[in-house]
Amino acid sequence: MIDLLIRHAEELLTLVGPVRPRVRAELDELGIIQDGAVAAQDGQIVAVGSTSEIEHAVEIGPATEIINAHGCVVLPGFVDPHTHLVFAGDRAEEFNRRLQGEPYLAILQAGGGILETVRATRAASEAELQHKAQIDLQAMLRHGTTTVEAKSGYGLAVEDELKLLRVVQQLQSTTPLEIVSTLLGAHTLPLEYRDRREAYVDLVIEQMIPRAAEAGLATFCDVFCEQGTFTLEETRRILRAGQAHGLQPKLHADQITANGGAQLAAEVRAISADHLDQSDDAGLRELAQVGVVGVLLPGATFFLGHGAPPTPLGRRLVDAGVAVAVASDYNPGTCPLLSMQLVIGLAAIREGLTTAQAISAATINAGHAVGRGSRIGSLEVGKQADMVVLAIPSHLHLPYRFGLNMVRDVIKRGRRVHKSGKG
Amino acid sequence: MIDLLIRHAEELLTLVGPVRPRVRAELDELGIIQDGAVAAQDGQIVAVGSTSEIEHAVEIGPATEIINAHGCVVLPGFVDPHTHLVFAGDRAEEFNRRLQGEPYLAILQAGGGILETVRATRAASEAELQHKAQIDLQAMLRHGTTTVEAKSGYGLAVEDELKLLRVVQQLQSTTPLEIVSTLLGAHTLPLEYRDRREAYVDLVIEQMIPRAAEAGLATFCDVFCEQGTFTLEETRRILRAGQAHGLQPKLHADQITANGGAQLAAEVRAISADHLDQSDDAGLRELAQVGVVGVLLPGATFFLGHGAPPTPLGRRLVDAGVAVAVASDYNPGTCPLLSMQLVIGLAAIREGLTTAQAISAATINAGHAVGRGSRIGSLEVGKQADMVVLAIPSHLHLPYRFGLNMVRDVIKRGRRVHKSGKG
Numbered sequence: 001m002i003d004l005l006i007r008h009a010e011e012l013l014t015l016v017g018p019v020r021p022r023v024r025a026e027l028d029e030l031g032i033i034q035d036g037a038v039a040a041q042d043g044q045i046v047a048v049g050s051t052s053e054i055e056h057a058v059e060i061g062p063a064t065e066i067i068n069a070h071g072c073v074v075l076p077g078f079v080d081p082h083t084h085l086v087f088a089g090d091r092a093e094e095f096n097r098r099l100q101g102e103p104y105l106a107i108l109q110a111g112g113g114i115l116e117t118v119r120a121t122r123a124a125s126e127a128e129l130q131h132k133a134q135i136d137l138q139a140m141l142r143h144g145t146t147t148v149e150a151k152s153g154y155g156l157a158v159e160d161e162l163k164l165l166r167v168v169q170q171l172q173s174t175t176p177l178e179i180v181s182t183l184l185g186a187h188t189l190p191l192e193y194r195d196r197r198e199a200y201v202d203l204v205i206e207q208m209i210p211r212a213a214e215a216g217l218a219t220f221c222d223v224f225c226e227q228g229t230f231t232l233e234e235t236r237r238i239l240r241a242g243q244a245h246g247l248q249p250k251l252h253a254d255q256i257t258a259n260g261g262a263q264l265a266a267e268v269r270a271i272s273a274d275h276l277d278q279s280d281d282a283g284l285r286e287l288a289q290v291g292v293v294g295v296l297l298p299g300a301t302f303f304l305g306h307g308a309p310p311t312p313l314g315r316r317l318v319d320a321g322v323a324v325a326v327a328s329d330y331n332p333g334t335c336p337l338l339s340m341q342l343v344i345g346l347a348a349i350r351e352g353l354t355t356a357q358a359i360s361a362a363t364i365n366a367g368h369a370v371g372r373g374s375r376i377g378s379l380e381v382g383k384q385a386d387m388v389v390l391a392i393p394s395h396l397h398l399p400y401r402f403g404l405n406m407v408r409d410v411i412k413r414g415r416r417v418h419k420s421g422k423g
Numbered sequence: 424m425i426d427l428l429i430r431h432a433e434e435l436l437t438l439v440g441p442v443r444p445r446v447r448a449e450l451d452e453l454g455i456i457q458d459g460a461v462a463a464q465d466g467q468i469v470a471v472g473s474t475s476e477i478e479h480a481v482e483i484g485p486a487t488e489i490i491n492a493h494g495c496v497v498l499p500g501f502v503d504p505h506t507h508l509v510f511a512g513d514r515a516e517e518f519n520r521r522l523q524g525e526p527y528l529a530i531l532q533a534g535g536g537i538l539e540t541v542r543a544t545r546a547a548s549e550a551e552l553q554h555k556a557q558i559d560l561q562a563m564l565r566h567g568t569t570t571v572e573a574k575s576g577y578g579l580a581v582e583d584e585l586k587l588l589r590v591v592q593q594l595q596s597t598t599p600l601e602i603v604s605t606l607l608g609a610h611t612l613p614l615e616y617r618d619r620r621e622a623y624v625d626l627v628i629e630q631m632i633p634r635a636a637e638a639g640l641a642t643f644c645d646v647f648c649e650q651g652t653f654t655l656e657e658t659r660r661i662l663r664a665g666q667a668h669g670l671q672p673k674l675h676a677d678q679i680t681a682n683g684g685a686q687l688a689a690e691v692r693a694i695s696a697d698h699l700d701q702s703d704d705a706g707l708r709e710l711a712q713v714g715v716v717g718v719l720l721p722g723a724t725f726f727l728g729h730g731a732p733p734t735p736l737g738r739r740l741v742d743a744g745v746a747v748a749v750a751s752d753y754n755p756g757t758c759p760l761l762s763m764q765l766v767i768g769l770a771a772i773r774e775g776l777t778t779a780q781a782i783s784a785a786t787i788n789a790g791h792a793v794g795r796g797s798r799i800g801s802l803e804v805g806k807q808a809d810m811v812v813l814a815i816p817s818h819l820h821l822p823y824r825f826g827l828n829m830v831r832d833v834i835k836r837g838r839r840v841h842k843s844g845k846g
Contacts, residue, residue, distance in 0.1 A: 090820070090823070091823075092817060092819040092820045092823040093819055095819075095822070095823045096771070096777070096778050096819050096822065096823070099771050099772060099777075099778075099822065100777060139827065302772070303772065303825075305731075305772065305773070307730065307731060308728075308730060336823050336824060336825065337825060337826055338826075338827075339826045339827070342825075342826040348519070348522050349522060349725070349726065349728065350728070354519070354522075355519050396515040396516055396518075396519050397513070397515045399519065399522065400513070400514075400515040400518045400519070400759050401759060402726070402759065402760060402765075403760055403761075403762045403765040403826060404562065404761075404762070405828065420844075421843075421844025
């Protein structure tokens with residue numbers, strides 16, 4: 001007897017396919033079933049097809065929860081593969097100053113910017129950080145995200161980074177969302193190491209990574225590889241050290257300046273290379289060859305007010321054969337955005353992805369960008385039953401209804417964990 | 424005894440000031456009261472001040488509704504002074520084709536674009552149109568809009584335009600939102616008049632305007648003055664005819680091409696000149712001199728993917744001394760956006776307005792853009808009690824929390840008409 005049946009979806013987007021990230025033509029293949037249905041049992045999908053097929057194939061009992069999705073689109077729950085979830089304070093005032101043209105560098109040099117968040121985060125207790133992150137996770141869930149990656153990176157000291165990773169671990173027991181943990185000790189150089197950068201890199205390598213790995217607090221190790229933060233060589237050392245301790249590499253690459261980040265991601269076989277705004281074609285080709293997922297962060301370029309490049313980055317990635325994922329980049333400084341619906345809208349409106357490509361990028365490819373593509377990101381028998389029901393008649397309405405929260409129901413592991421008040 | 428008391432607002436934005444649109448420095452003056460309160464009786468504001476002042480000054484009875492706004496911002500309900508509310512069908516597919524680079528002109532020449540909406544709207548019954556618009560109004564209300572302007576313009580024939588205006592009139596009895604009605608018979612040239620443009624202009628002047636005015640169905644008369652739609656001279660004739668019948672002029676000016684629209688708006692003393700993307704400095708100066716409100720439509724440029732001009736339009740308007748309002752431009756073709764919170768965000772992020780300027784533009788100046796600035800748009804004794812409670816600690820969070828619906832409560836004429844499910 002099944003636990004859950006969603007039926008009569010105007011469009012059921014299965015994103016069915018082989019267990020690997022989608023590239024080029026496949027990015028447009030959503031596997032749409034009209035009048036679709038999906039059944040779940042013990043948290044897993046046990047049947048997917050048309051409503052009439054599925055209703056005959058499964059056993060519905062008195063305990064089966066039935067969700068009618070007439071006039072709605074049903075698709076895999078969104079996976080957000082790049083967020084800086086855990087921090088204290090906000091930077092609304094700085095954000096408004098930047099909108100008025102004040103350069104970030106000037107703010108940073110006056111002790112503001114990321115350093116302000118580091119100060120506030122170090123000063124905050126685990127309980128305070130957890131409380132704040134819980135509120136954000138709840139908002140993400142209401143907007144359809146069912147799996148989220150969360151980076152540390154505002155501690156920048158051994159105990160503080162471990163504190164953030166512990167908060168992530170504890171959050172897992174307070175939310176139905178699934179959280180993937182990433183150590184980003186190399187987010188930026190902390191103030192007290194300003195003139196001892198090598199000593200900080202050593203600290204990350206010799207203490208943060210081993211201790212985070214030993215305590216089982218992180219799956220990935222990330223580095224902000226950028227002019228002014230960590231060099232290519234430092235990034236390589238840190239990521240290699242992470243690998244030696246079983247942490248898979250991931251990196252912030254080529255966001256503001258081109259410095260070979262994409263190539264390094266290919267070299268170390270990173271699970272993903274994120275940002276890539278300044279990557280050259282050769283770098284993108286290497287990502288494509290090795291199969292590194294390129295994570296596009298449309299909110300970051302939008303809020304930073306970057307002008308549109310001649311060819312939008314999303315289209316460049318697709319043309320280069322890179323498997324594209326999209327993410328929110330949720331963080332207090334440059335991108336206070338947490339709705340994956342908006343990310344999909346921005347990816348279509350500003351980054352040149354088709355709506356279908358943006359949806360693949362926010363589900364199956366985002367699942368692969370956090371190493372869970374075999375379990376989440378598509379609706380196939382045997383996969384985890386993570387789904388959202390959107391109150392729109394076609395997936396083409398996703399960018400079109402920009403700014404509305406279209407989510408009606410959110411299902412995680414076969415259980416409805418959110419239902420919109422406006423039904 | 425008062426009907427309603429909102430108290431303990433972290434910030435109460437009164438936007439108090441003289442009864443005229445705000446310009447330059449005044450645009451930044453929000454009249455913020457910390458721990459603010461506002462009291463209403465019989466739909467009007469009877470007291471505004473700090474919570475301790477107001478609690479002593481008013482008589483609270485058992486029937487008084489009390490709203491505690493701890494940690495929230497309270498401000499005038501948003502006024503959306505430019506929407507194309509009433510239409511049938513959607514254009515999500517066309518929207519997605521345009522995102523992929525298909526030129527609008529090609530779509531139009533194939534009978535798509537606005538002509539598709541005209542076909543669908545003509546074919547729809549009043550009841551169908553009303554049902555659809557009601558859903559959109561409900562979404563607007565949930566996002567904090569308490570007054571909305573609604574244009575006809577998808578009928579483009581005498582009976583069809585009157586049908587749309589009747590729908591607007593009927594909507595007024597089904598929603599707590601206040602609706603301001605505008606005749607936009609001159610939205611575009613209908614297919615059947617393609618080779619008889621003068622005859623269509625005559626039809627607008629000789630039949631649509633007199634009949635709409637006589638039936639009391641419109642307050643304003645609007646024209647889409649643009650290359651390919653109506654010339655400057657045609658626009659002048661139509662607006663003058665409207666004035667002769669008591670309809671105040673309003674126009675779509677200089678959106679795609681500069682053609683003297685701003686100057687004409689000043690010449691006819693329009694209540695507002697809308698779009699203005701291509702207006703030259705001389706045109707803006709004339710608007711400023713005469714006191715025509717400039718209505719900025721940040722969603723339209725965003726969705727049309729227009730590159731950023733060297734100086735953002737919002738800042739140009741402020742610098743020229745134009746009183747700036749912002750509006751959604753809600754329409755099925757170019758701007759399917761209906762949240763004034765997002766409009767404020769886009770105005771700050773893309774158009775160079777400060778957050779304070781964008782808020783003034785969405786409240787008091789938007790009230791003036793629909794001729795109701797003496798009654799709505801600010802929180803002052805004697806004004807209508809239209810208010811929103813936003814779940815943010817400072818107005819600076821409005822652009823910062825881009826994409827979240829921050830509305831907790833909506834009050835129209837002293838009565839709570841919406842309360843967010845998530846409290």
